Amino acid sequence: MEFSSKLLENAVNEMSQLPGIGKRTALRLVLHMLKQPESRTKLLAEALLKMRTEVKFCKSCHNISDVEICEICSNKNRVSHTICVVEDVRDVMAIENTSSFKGIYHVLGGKISPMDGIGPHDLKIESLVEKVKQGEVKEIIFALSSTMEGDTTNFYIYKQIQDYNIVTSTIARGISVGDELEYADEITLGRSIVNRIPFESSLKS
């Protein structure tokens, strides 16, 4: 790409550092900014900068937060001895959206993935095990993605807490509510049969 302006080139180059944003898309976005009032780009630049420099992570669950202890952890109505272990912030948002969970979270910040150079010590695992050792936890729900990395991470944590008297579970995988069986992928369909639940319990949910 031949640019007629170094300022334009630089802006496009920086934008295209973001994942999934190629040079063409970056150019389209930057040219759009040029058509908008200057104030819009200022608001964007300030919002990104302020977020990046001032955002905090909850000291207890490691979720993104504007305060030291996040609103979920500090909420007296949440069941603090039930902990749902998730990979990142988006999982917390997705589960909160369902209004189906009254416990608290523990955000690992990723999954164990030797291929990507991510080991257990790159994740927030120790602080979770510490909570267990302190006797603060009765139940742990693993809600990582069902990939090899997710399973490895679950098992790594499980081994460290199995000697404590804790109920552990993983979230159910199966056919989406309302989905036709014929459109489900076979692994999901297979699991939904293997992990079938008593008909009586299905009536309650």
Added chain:
Amino acid sequence: MEFSSKLLENAVNEMSQLPGIGKRTALRLVLHMLKQPESRTKLLAEALLKMRTEVKFCKSCHNISDVEICEICSNKNRVSHTICVVEDVRDVMAIENTSSFKGIYHVLGGKISPMDGIGPHDLKIESLVEKVKQGEVKEIIFALSSTMEGDTTNFYIYKQIQDYNIVTSTIARGISVGDELEYADEITLGRSIVNRIPFESSLKS
């Protein structure tokens, strides 16, 4: 979307103002920034801000430029009486990439589009007509997209310059070089037959 941080929410909202960037994509991009060093976000914010506040448009052709008269317009080796009329900066970049054009450009900044509230006076048409009136132009090549808006814009300009002694043309539309006929869309294929060129001239290019 329920955010656990106002800073995060604000950054996602600003990012999702950009065309084609939904809330989910914006969240993914912003979370990526959090995993990168602070300096990366600073470089991005500064590059966007600097580009938006300092970028100039060439006084002659309206292309984006860091100086008053762009490098193409001020290049003595370019044929300044041959003007290629384009919609935006990306078209200049695409044509420059081909190294097939030795004239200069005129960047309209869009097409006449009543549906989008864009009339002739929102575009850089007057300065083009002025150049023609000053006798600076021998040939005009219309290189707008072949849509109704593009055709309308070409015709609007054509009417204003037709009384001056100027050669006008539009770029050729046809099957891409190397493409199989069977994969071409029918409008393009139709045009390529209607606008067929003498075999002798095809030997030269």
